[in-house]
Amino acid sequence: MSRLLDQFLAEARELLQGIATGLMQLERAPGDGDAMNALFRCVHTLKGNSGLFDFPEMMRLLHAAEDLMDAVRGGSLAFTPALADRLLGAADLVSALCDQVERGGDTRGPQGEAAVALATSLRALLAPSPEEGTRPLAAVQPAIDLPEAALAAARVHGGGEALHFLRYTPAADCYFSGDDPLHAVRQAPGRIWGRIVAPTDWPPLAELDAYANRLGFELLSTAPREALDRHFRYVADQVTIVPVPPPAPQADAVPDLPALLATQRATLLEADRPDWHPGRVRAVVAVLVNTARQLGRTALAEQLPALGEAFLRDDDVAPLLAAVDALAAHQAPTPEPARAEEPAAARSSLRVDQARIDRLLNLVGEMAVARNALPYLARHAARLDGGRELEREIKAQHAAISRITDELQAAIMQIRMMPVALVFERFPRLVRDLARKLGKQVDLVLEGEETEADKNIVESLSDPLVHMVRNSLDHGLETPEERRAAGKSETGRLLIRAGQEGDRIRIEIRDDGRGIDPARIRARAVERGLIAAEAAAQLSDREAVQLVFLPGFSTAAAISDLSGRGVGMDVVRTAVERLHGDIALEGSPGQGTSVRIVLPLSVAVTRVLVIESDGQRFALPIDGVVETLRVPEADIQGMANGRVIVRRGRIVPLRALNAALGVAAEPRRNSAGELAILVLQRGDEQVGLIVDDFRETLDIIQKPLAGVLAGIDAYSGSTLMGDGGVVMVLNPRRLW
Amino acid sequence: MPIRFLKRKAVCTEGVDVEAAETLHGWLLEAPGRSVDLAGCTHLHPANLQVLLASGAPVTALPADADLAAWLSPLLAPKG
Amino acid sequence: MNPVLIVDDAAVIRTYYRTILTAAGYPVAEVGDGVDALEAALQQPCSLCIVDVNMPRLDGFAFLEALRREPVDQPPALVITTDRGDDIAGRCRRSGANAYLPKPVRPETLLAQVALLTGGRA
Numbered sequence: 001m002s003r004l005l006d007q008f009l010a011e012a013r014e015l016l017q018g019i020a021t022g023l024m025q026l027e028r029a030p031g032d033g034d035a036m037n038a039l040f041r042c043v044h045t046l047k048g049n050s051g052l053f054d055f056p057e058m059m060r061l062l063h064a065a066e067d068l069m070d071a072v073r074g075g076s077l078a079f080t081p082a083l084a085d086r087l088l089g090a091a092d093l094v095s096a097l098c099d100q101v102e103r104g105g106d107t108r109g110p111q112g113e114a115a116v117a118l119a120t121s122l123r124a125l126l127a128p129s130p131e132e133g134t135r136p137l138a139a140v141q142p143a144i145d146l147p148e149a150a151l152a153a154a155r156v157h158g159g160g161e162a163l164h165f166l167r168y169t170p171a172a173d174c175y176f177s178g179d180d181p182l183h184a185v186r187q188a189p190g191r192i193w194g195r196i197v198a199p200t201d202w203p204p205l206a207e208l209d210a211y212a213n214r215l216g217f218e219l220l221s222t223a224p225r226e227a228l229d230r231h232f233r234y235v236a237d238q239v240t241i242v243p244v245p246p247p248a249p250q251a252d253a254v255p256d257l258p259a260l261l262a263t264q265r266a267t268l269l270e271a272d273r274p275d276w277h278p279g280r281v282r283a284v285v286a287v288l289v290n291t292a293r294q295l296g297r298t299a300l301a302e303q304l305p306a307l308g309e310a311f312l313r314d315d316d317v318a319p320l321l322a323a324v325d326a327l328a329a330h331q332a333p334t335p336e337p338a339r340a341e342e343p344a345a346a347r348s349s350l351r352v353d354q355a356r357i358d359r360l361l362n363l364v365g366e367m368a369v370a371r372n373a374l375p376y377l378a379r380h381a382a383r384l385d386g387g388r389e390l391e392r393e394i395k396a397q398h399a400a401i402s403r404i405t406d407e408l409q410a411a412i413m414q415i416r417m418m419p420v421a422l423v424f425e426r427f428p429r430l431v432r433d434l435a436r437k438l439g440k441q442v443d444l445v446l447e448g449e450e451t452e453a454d455k456n457i458v459e460s461l462s463d464p465l466v467h468m469v470r471n472s473l474d475h476g477l478e479t480p481e482e483r484r485a486a487g488k489s490e491t492g493r494l495l496i497r498a499g500q501e502g503d504r505i506r507i508e509i510r511d512d513g514r515g516i517d518p519a520r521i522r523a524r525a526v527e528r529g530l531i532a533a534e535a536a537a538q539l540s541d542r543e544a545v546q547l548v549f550l551p552g553f554s555t556a557a558a559i560s561d562l563s564g565r566g567v568g569m570d571v572v573r574t575a576v577e578r579l580h581g582d583i584a585l586e587g588s589p590g591q592g593t594s595v596r597i598v599l600p601l602s603v604a605v606t607r608v609l610v611i612e613s614d615g616q617r618f619a620l621p622i623d624g625v626v627e628t629l630r631v632p633e634a635d636i637q638g639m640a641n642g643r644v645i646v647r648r649g650r651i652v653p654l655r656a657l658n659a660a661l662g663v664a665a666e667p668r669r670n671s672a673g674e675l676a677i678l679v680l681q682r683g684d685e686q687v688g689l690i691v692d693d694f695r696e697t698l699d700i701i702q703k704p705l706a707g708v709l710a711g712i713d714a715y716s717g718s719t720l721m722g723d724g725g726v727v728m729v730l731n732p733r734r735l736w
Numbered sequence: 737m738p739i740r741f742l743k744r745k746a747v748c749t750e751g752v753d754v755e756a757a758e759t760l761h762g763w764l765l766e767a768p769g770r771s772v773d774l775a776g777c778t779h780l781h782p783a784n785l786q787v788l789l790a791s792g793a794p795v796t797a798l799p800a801d802a803d804l805a806a807w808l809s810p811l812l813a814p815k816g
Numbered sequence: 817m818n819p820v821l822i823v824d825d826a827a828v829i830r831t832y833y834r835t836i837l838t839a840a841g842y843p844v845a846e847v848g849d850g851v852d853a854l855e856a857a858l859q860q861p862c863s864l865c866i867v868d869v870n871m872p873r874l875d876g877f878a879f880l881e882a883l884r885r886e887p888v889d890q891p892p893a894l895v896i897t898t899d900r901g902d903d904i905a906g907r908c909r910r911s912g913a914n915a916y917l918p919k920p921v922r923p924e925t926l927l928a929q930v931a932l933l934t935g936g937r938a
Binding site: 287 | 882885893905909910916
């Protein structure tokens with residue numbers, strides 16, 4: 001039963017998504033017959049499915065929605081945005097009811113009452129209009145709860161054929177029209193199960209009206225729907241027929257040790273003694289031995305064959321049963337979690353628990369780290385007498401292990417990849433609702449929904465993206481009147497585009513709205529005390545617009561209800577940076593706004609460059625490193641804001657890592673008097689970090705920092721090196 | 737006649753039609769402790785079934801007809 | 817590890833089991849009826865027999881009973897069948913099976929059951 005329910009819920013969510021998509025499609029193109037039919041099918045299927053359960057409230061609402069859609073399809077009701085609102089609301093309510101059911105409830109309660117109320121108001125829209133006359137309303141079909149007995153019969157029958165469940169509730173006076181309902185159901189085609197449903201509250205026999213029918217009849221049939229309809233055509237108004245979904249196979253529960261032990265116990269207790277009895281017992285013993293070994297009960301495993309032979313000799317089963325019980329008891333309290341998980345690990349499932357994948361990923365990460373120890377070992381070997389050959393061999397092995405580890409890692413990462421469509425799919429509805437609320441017209445264009453990224457990344461993207469979409473609609477896009485006045489088309493355009501760039505995913509949210517005014521941004525930032533007036537004046541327009549990412553900044557004069565109070569772009573930036581991503585904003589007055597987010601495709605393993613400063617090693621994620629330079633002191637120029645170098649015509653501001661970390665030491669120069677500079681990408685800018693020396697690049701897994709270190713912004717984590725040392729991982733975004 | 741009425745037992749045979757229900761009803765009302773034998777019965781109009789259910793009269797034998805027995809047995813467990 | 821002996825007259829079913837089991841690292845052998853199964857089981861020890869019931873020549877129950885009469889190391893046996901009669905599980909046990917699964921069986925169910933019967937992973 002719960003499998004059936006799970007199936008229903010999963011399908012219901014798909015259908016609800018289809019209904020929302022269909023409604024919005026129709027809203028744009030009310031004459032689209034295909035969209036209308038697809039939508040109608042979704043509603044109809046969902047209504048039919050909900051009829052399998054005792055969800056009368058959901059059924060009522062879906063039935064009303066179906067009738068409404070039918071009226072629209074038939075042309076007797078116009079499809080208006082207001083109608084779409086009502087129907088989307090109905091879909092939301094059904095979705096909420098599904099949630100309630102999933103949490104183990106039914107469809108009653110406040111949500112259920114709301115559903116019934118909405119059903120009534122939907123029906124009111126259907127009330128025969130004067131010109132339409134007497135269009136009959138389809139009766140609300142009572143929900144059908146498939147009786148457990150019928151479900152059991154369906155299971156026994158097996159999953160091969162399509163089954164129909166039929167409920168025949170004959171009218172009280174049906175005998176007078178010559179009906180014999182029992183005869184009718186007995187003659188029904190394809191019947192595999194049936195029962196009579198009788199009331200229990202019979203009146204005293206003397207008061208009984210034997211000719212007023214109070215009996216109901218139910219049956220399961222393999223016959224096609226049409227055949228059943230034909231058979232019951234004279235009493236069609238008293239008959240309900242629903243398809244029975246293919247039954248879940250019996251005993252589909254995953255086999256477990258207690259069940260296996262119980263089976264062996266039952267075999268041992270069999271009273272018959274056929275001539276294969278000894279073999280039967282020995283096979284049971286073989287299973288018990290396997291189980292005992294698996295549980296680590298080796299001593300018991302060794303005793304078991306003797307116990308089996310003793311049973312066969314003396315026909316005294318007690319000692320063997322005691323051994324079975326000992327195994328069952330060993331298993332029951334699941335003393336060691338690792339042990340208890342063993343049988344479960346043998347299941348290869350299509351739906352894998354995320355925790356298991358994460359565990360695999362951790363193991364592979366650790367393997368990558370262990371692999372990183374090999375170059376140290378090679379170097380160490382090289383120093384030995386005649387160690388050159390050993391060094392070469394270790395290096396060859398390192399290459400082989402590297403390749404396998406990389407492939408393994410990629411394979412596991414692949415399992416975790418999810419398309420961004422999972423986040424994007426909520427935008428059509430969000431944009432539609434916001435646009436209607438704001439009186440704006442918006443064309444939403446989604447591109448690259450199939451782009452995949454790690455589950456964590458995709459899931460964490462959801463909130464920032466929603467926020468930016470709200471921002472675009474709220475502040476960016478103008479009302480139709482404003483747009484017309486500005487010489488633009490009345491309908492604004494919002495583009496959300498995802499794409500992969502190497503090992504990064506890039507997401508762009510672009511609108512063609514009123515854009516962003518750097519002058520206003522500067523003024524606002526100064527007014528809020530986020531930046532000094534002189535500093536603001538020195539910023540380029542491009543730099544100035546990035547100020548919106550500062551905490552406490554909000555561009556709207558009045559904080560809008562829609563963007564949410566007190567939540568600004570700084571929250572978006574924080575979320576993006578937590579994922580090791582970058583965010584940049586672009587825009588100019590009248591030209592629309594574009595926000596670009598670049599994120600790694602996955603977060604689990606970080607490729608880092610190891611650097612040295614003041615005699616200490618640090619690691620820096622390599623994805624932000626543009627290049628490493630050796631620059632003569634003379635090439636470094638002093639400017640108002642500090643030291644800079646010029647690279648390919650761009651000014652790259654410099655900062656010493658020691659200074660950023662509060663270390664007094666001066667950067668070390670090499671023998672040629674050059675400084676080691678790491679050029680990093682920060683949004684659209686490049687910045688240079690002066691360090692003492694560059695070392696190797698490595699794949700590491702970052703461990704989050706704990707305790708006092710966790711509060712230090714400059715570090716994002718730590719990692720264990722191949723030589724056993726602990727190295728801090730720098731967070732380049734927080735070094736300035 | 738689909739029902740033969742003995743002293744304390746009604747024996748139903750073959751198809752028991754809708755009219756029989758009235759007779760059966762009256763016979764069961766006449767005296768308490770009467771029982772019904774459905775062994776030879778191949779069909780029972782539901783009006784008769786309603787009489788049997790309301791009376792609670794013991795059914796001494798279910799129909800030999802397996803299909804009819806399957807319909808009736810959950811409601812009329814044989815007693816006595 | 818000794819092979820898992822798959823006994824089923826439907827080649828597609830044998831392929832299905834074989835694919836699942838070999839992917840999990842179990843060696844397998846397969847035969848199409850009870851007579852061949854008995855011959856195979858007596859020739860080479862197996863770690864487990866997976867047995868269908870309805871087969872030509874010798875059905876699954878008869879095969880199991882014959883196998884259990886033989887003076888050899890008795891492998892565990894798993895019956896997988898579409899038969900859904902009353903007490904099918906009991907019928908399987910009395911013939912010498914150690915476990916029963918209804919057909920069709922899902923890969924994870926099969927693997928879990930095989931792992932339990934053979935004492936862990938392949």
